[in-house]
Amino acid sequence: MDIFNERKVDPMLIAEMKEPFNNPKWIYELKLDGCRCIAYLDRKSVDLRNKRNLKLLQRFPELKDIFKLVTDRCVLDGELVVMKNGVPDFYELQRRTLLSDPFKIQMAANRYPASFVAYDCLYYEGKEIALTPLLERKEFLKKSFGAETARFAISRYIPENGIGLYNVADQRELEGVVAKRADSLYFMGKRSKDWIKFKRMADEEYIVTGYIYKGKNIYSLVLGRYRNGRLLYKGHITVGVSAGVIKTLVPTGINPFSILPKGNENAIWVAHQVCTVEYMPNTKNSMRQPVFKGIRADIVPEEITEDS
Structure with missing residues (x-):
């Protein structure tokens, strides 16, 4: 089965919430207050799907050209976010997902444009890589980007220092941190203890x-x-x-x-x-x-x- 053509990726899920910890075998990235999104991209088109596999692009038309920024056919896992006052705003994002009138959608896109922030790569150059260790998938993620913009970016991570990153998120009143085992595999549709979260709220x-x-x-x-x-x-x-x-x-x-x-x-x-x-x-x-x-x-x- 070719997951790019099938378009039925069921995202891997975070298992639980825990107290922040440090561990050299884990990596840590900010938890963005948005909507989970799978992006199917090649040099000609973009298709965005939510966790229920419903198409999202018609509600986020400002992302219709991000396919121009990839280097090859790929399937990316990430988050749709809407920034307001410099931080992700779930209320604005949720309002967008409920709009259906094209004029109102475009007005909202002009005022608070959405971004797709990718944190995983499941498919690259015609090959599924979900069962490749996470840090290797992160390298494929970098390869898939020809460029980054305000609308299309890669999630940054740090090794080992989960407590430090959580403290930064807490000070800036961000949602929290996602911790991932550095060698974790991507099991579609599964809730894995290789991914956990530290949440402020x-x-x-x-x-x-x-x-x-x-x-x-x-x-x-x-x-x-x-x-x-x-x-x-x-x-x-x-x-x-x-x-x-x-x-x-x-x-x-x-x-x-x-x-x-x-x-x-x-x-x-x-x-x-x-x-x-x-x-x-x-x-x-x-x-x-x-x-x-x-x-x-x-x-x-x-x-x-x-x-x-």
């Missing part, structure tokens, strides 16, 4: 099942997660939920829970979508100061389980 995905209007333009989303195929009620999130978010939800009138959770008698039940909730981690394994971060169009609700 933790986050988790939940299923949006409905919402409650609380008056004065304040809304709460009703959240759930699956366990053994059954949808479990997981509470509410209010901070960060805007009327604009509510407008994207599609009412169904169907309570998805086997038992109506107390306090949800006035809920408007909606077609399920996935959202990210960001919070300050603590030692009690619970969310502190949770904030709604955005809808995730790249994840299906069935993926959100108590084991994920």
